[in-house]
Amino acid sequence: MLKAFHRVESTRKPEAAVYDQVIPAGEGWMYALQPGQVLRIVDLEGNQAADTLLYDANNPEDHYSAVRTINSQSNIYLTTGSTLLAESGKELASIVADTCGRHDTLGGSCSSQSNTIRYAHEKGHMHNCRDTFMLELAKHPEGHRYAKRDLSPNINFFMNVPVTPEGGLTFEDGVSGPGCYVELQSSCHAMVLISNCPQLNNPCNAYNPTPVHVLIWNE
Amino acid sequence: MNAIWSETMHPGGKWSGIVGRGKLIRLTALEAGANVSMLMYHARDLSERYNMPDTLKAQHTAHLTRGNVLMSDNGRALASILHDDLGWHDPLGGYTTRAGTDSKYGVSCYQESRNGWLRSGQENLAVELVRNGLGERDISPVVNWFSKVVCDEEGNMRFADNHCAAGTTVTLRLEMDVLLIFSNTPHPLDPQGDYPSVPVKIEVLPAVQVDAGDYCVNFRPENRRAFDNTWTYYALQN
Numbered sequence: 001m002l003k004a005f006h007r008v009e010s011t012r013k014p015e016a017a018v019y020d021q022v023i024p025a026g027e028g029w030m031y032a033l034q035p036g037q038v039l040r041i042v043d044l045e046g047n048q049a050a051d052t053l054l055y056d057a058n059n060p061e062d063h064y065s066a067v068r069t070i071n072s073q074s075n076i077y078l079t080t081g082s083t084l085l086a087e088s089g090k091e092l093a094s095i096v097a098d099t100c101g102r103h104d105t106l107g108g109s110c111s112s113q114s115n116t117i118r119y120a121h122e123k124g125h126m127h128n129c130r131d132t133f134m135l136e137l138a139k140h141p142e143g144h145r146y147a148k149r150d151l152s153p154n155i156n157f158f159m160n161v162p163v164t165p166e167g168g169l170t171f172e173d174g175v176s177g178p179g180c181y182v183e184l185q186s187s188c189h190a191m192v193l194i195s196n197c198p199q200l201n202n203p204c205n206a207y208n209p210t211p212v213h214v215l216i217w218n219e
Numbered sequence: 220m221n222a223i224w225s226e227t228m229h230p231g232g233k234w235s236g237i238v239g240r241g242k243l244i245r246l247t248a249l250e251a252g253a254n255v256s257m258l259m260y261h262a263r264d265l266s267e268r269y270n271m272p273d274t275l276k277a278q279h280t281a282h283l284t285r286g287n288v289l290m291s292d293n294g295r296a297l298a299s300i301l302h303d304d305l306g307w308h309d310p311l312g313g314y315t316t317r318a319g320t321d322s323k324y325g326v327s328c329y330q331e332s333r334n335g336w337l338r339s340g341q342e343n344l345a346v347e348l349v350r351n352g353l354g355e356r357d358i359s360p361v362v363n364w365f366s367k368v369v370c371d372e373e374g375n376m377r378f379a380d381n382h383c384a385a386g387t388t389v390t391l392r393l394e395m396d397v398l399l400i401f402s403n404t405p406h407p408l409d410p411q412g413d414y415p416s417v418p419v420k421i422e423v424l425p426a427v428q429v430d431a432g433d434y435c436v437n438f439r440p441e442n443r444r445a446f447d448n449t450w451t452y453y454a455l456q457n
Contacts, residue, residue, distance in 0.1 A: 061354070061355070062355075062356075067312070067314075067360045067361075070311070070376065071407055071408065074408070075373070075375050075376060076311070076370055076374045077373075087355060087356075087358050089316060089318060102374075106275065106281070107272055107275075107276060108271070108276065109272070111292070113273075113294025113295075114270075114273045114276070114290075114294055117277045117290065117441050117444045117445045117448070118276060118277050118441055120444075121444060121447070130292075147266070148266055149266050149268075149356065150356065151292075153359065153360060162372075163281040163374070164370075165369055165372065167281045167282035167369065168279060168281060169280055169281045171276075
């Protein structure tokens with residue numbers, strides 16, 4: 001049974017947000033946060049996985065580092081108080097509220113190629129997060145500054161991938177629910193890249209990918 | 220089997236090189252308490268590389284041992300673990316940084332300590348990445364050979380002491396032509412206050428055949444499919 005869930009609510013009001021958009025399942029979102037801005041990602045229907053990468057927008061070669069982030073807190077899960085670090089050690093953002101209580105950063109994103117391995121060769125045609133990431137890079141005016149090599153292991157908000165004391169890796173049903181949210185406050189000019197996961201082969205989004213809602217406040 | 224080539228990586232040392240498909244790489248901890256951080260890239264397309272999440276998810280594991288396959292972000296088997304004395308190598312803990320090395324072991328520099336200065340994984344990997352046309356941009360989670368990190372139910376990470384004895388070996392078989400980058404630097408979560416100084420031998424051994432009954436191919440259905448993808452890739456080339 002999962003322990004140590006850490007739930008912290010936010011006082012920010014949706015009507016005060018300066019940006020408000022829904023990302024349907026299977027679609028992406030790429031947006032540069034100004035220093036100090038707060039991004040809330042809401043799991044509208046519950047059990048969704050929001051695959052998220054961050055970069056130093058002023059130096060796109062410096063990507064989010066799952067390993068530096070978990071090492072700095074000696075814990076593999078992310079929640080309120082977690083500081084999201086880049087490969088250089090630069091602070092990109094911190095989690096300032098979280099009503100889910102635990103998020104994964106070891107499971108990475110799905111891809112057509114990994115689907116062929118994990119499920120069946122016939123699953124290669126199915127929509128996947130790494131295609132969404134690359135399509136966002138293709139569409140975004142700043143996307144040319146990034147490439148496949150910059151798609152480092154990401155954060156999976158609302159996803160539950162426990163590591164067992166015996167060194168196993170398990171996929172569990174979500175620990176999120178309808179309306180659960182997480183808030184990131186940017187520590188710099190941070191580029192955020194989201195793929196709202198379309199995976200239909202495992203319980204990361206309850207076999208039913210659903211939309212997420214993004215809101216931004218200036219502080 | 221005699222090695223084609225071998226070299227001892229001194230404590231703080233590093234090595235990079237391209238090694239061909241089918242050949243074996245054997246690492247030997249010449250003393251207790253070794254740690255070698257490794258990155259791996261497809262030699263002919265450096266944008267394809269070892270992917271930690273894809274490797275762990277496919278094999279439902281958070282540690283690496285005999286039978287496990289190191290998978291690329293393009294869905295192929297890059298290398299497999301053919302032999303392992305230890306039962307657990309760490310894919311989660313990452314590499315040491317300059318700041319972390321200075322704060323844990325004391326500031327050191329070449330000017331004062333000459334070649335006894337304390338190298339960091341970050342700088343070693345950066346040098347070998349740049350040497351091979353890559354850069355710090357290309358750093359991702361490493362495999363830490365000879366180290367064990369366990370996570371409790373709350374997610375807290377703990378480095379296992381006294382895990383690696385002197386003489387421990389691990390042997391990889393390369394399933395593709397790969398660029399290997401090694402850094403013989405401490406594990407970042409190793410709590411001991413003295414910089415671990417363990418020489419590690421690297422040997423390259425002649426190619427071996429992969430047959431239908433191969434342990435790594437058959438270790439899990441997922442591994443078989445990763446091998447299928449690799450074999451298809453080479454079938455299209457040859």
